[in-house]
Amino acid sequence: MADAAIVFDRVTKTFPKTAKPSVNETSLTVESGSFVTILGASGCGKTTLLKMVNRIIEPTSGTISLFGKDIRQQPLTELRRSIGYVIQQIGLFPHMTIEQNIATVPQILGWERSRIEARVKELMELVHLPDSYRQRYSRQLSGGQQQRVGIARAMAGDPAVLLMDEPFGAIDAITRGKLQDDFKEIQRQLGKTVLFVTHDVDEALKLGDRMIVMNEGVIQQYDKPLHIMDKPSNSFVSELVQSDDLFQRLHLIRVSESMVPLETEAPEHYPRLSADSSLKDALQLILKRDVPYVVVEWADGQAAGQITLDQFKLGSGR
Numbered sequence: 001m002a003d004a005a006i007v008f009d010r011v012t013k014t015f016p017k018t019a020k021p022s023v024n025e026t027s028l029t030v031e032s033g034s035f036v037t038i039l040g041a042s043g044c045g046k047t048t049l050l051k052m053v054n055r056i057i058e059p060t061s062g063t064i065s066l067f068g069k070d071i072r073q074q075p076l077t078e079l080r081r082s083i084g085y086v087i088q089q090i091g092l093f094p095h096m097t098i099e100q101n102i103a104t105v106p107q108i109l110g111w112e113r114s115r116i117e118a119r120v121k122e123l124m125e126l127v128h129l130p131d132s133y134r135q136r137y138s139r140q141l142s143g144g145q146q147q148r149v150g151i152a153r154a155m156a157g158d159p160a161v162l163l164m165d166e167p168f169g170a171i172d173a174i175t176r177g178k179l180q181d182d183f184k185e186i187q188r189q190l191g192k193t194v195l196f197v198t199h200d201v202d203e204a205l206k207l208g209d210r211m212i213v214m215n216e217g218v219i220q221q222y223d224k225p226l227h228i229m230d231k232p233s234n235s236f237v238s239e240l241v242q243s244d245d246l247f248q249r250l251h252l253i254r255v256s257e258s259m260v261p262l263e264t265e266a267p268e269h270y271p272r273l274s275a276d277s278s279l280k281d282a283l284q285l286i287l288k289r290d291v292p293y294v295v296v297e298w299a300d301g302q303a304a305g306q307i308t309l310d311q312f313k314l315g316s317g318r
């Protein structure tokens, strides 16, 4: 098993003068390198959960640790530098250029000028922003471009963990799709641990290799996206994720996130498909070729695992 990056142990947050806790007795382990999406309605406690990790909000009770260390046992500045944070509503510094925005953490860390310049250049390439934008201000960029700067800024100090609070919420669907794809690719390449809050079911299913469904301060289910659809733990979860267009949902999930180990060597004639195909592709192939499973293979042709028809039997876990 991978190391735990973030562990919540019975964490509760009750704000002063409120009747109910915003986050209630929550225990949660986020493995290192995983992309965890948090889905839930407005006011269910998503932002509160996120902000407790970098201590913008202090829990009322319980402990949170980062890579095995209680977050209260490390200096606050050090903790915050080790965590990239993209806030709800972008939040670029308006009086600073794009370059200065991205360089915020490296500046604080006292890096040499040449190193900062190289890092800014590298990050702008990573998030696909033209170099000519360096001297612009955020108001001179589109919403989607600003969001790319926000991501670059959060990654500047090379944090192992990224907290992202509805980073793509205010962006049109087409741009959002592109940002999602680009960011998922970046996360894969760099192996960052990501906690990503969203209102959007499709976004949560598409980006997460694990997904949390929250309601009224309580985690309802924490599972692989396919399991959340297949085996919702209660009626709240099933109502939230159910869709008239199941195929559309399956199209969002990559087979590499959902495959199971190969049980035996597959017969020659069993179809194979690449690890970056979607579950929709897998199900279509299974039905078309009338086989119980298909073999998933990596780009080099090595077998990676299998997707079986049984995995699609909705509600089978209930």
Ligand SMILES: Nc1ncnc2c1ncn2[C@@H]1O[C@H](COP(=O)(O)OP(=O)(O)OP(=O)(O)O)[C@@H](O)[C@H]1O
Pocket (backbone or CB within 6 Å): 015, 016, 018, 022, 040, 041, 042, 043, 044, 045, 046, 047, 048, 049, 088, 199
């Ligand atoms: N500083 C605060 N003081 C009092 N109550 C607060 C405070 N911050 C948040 N809350 C309450 O805690 C609950 C959870 O808020 P939170 O911001 O975590 O929700 P959220 O899931 O992020 O919602 P949204 O999707 O709208 O961003 C809400 O009922 C909110 O009113």
Ligand SMILES: [Mg+2]
Pocket (backbone or CB within 6 Å): 046, 047, 048, 088, 165
């Ligand atoms: Mg919020």
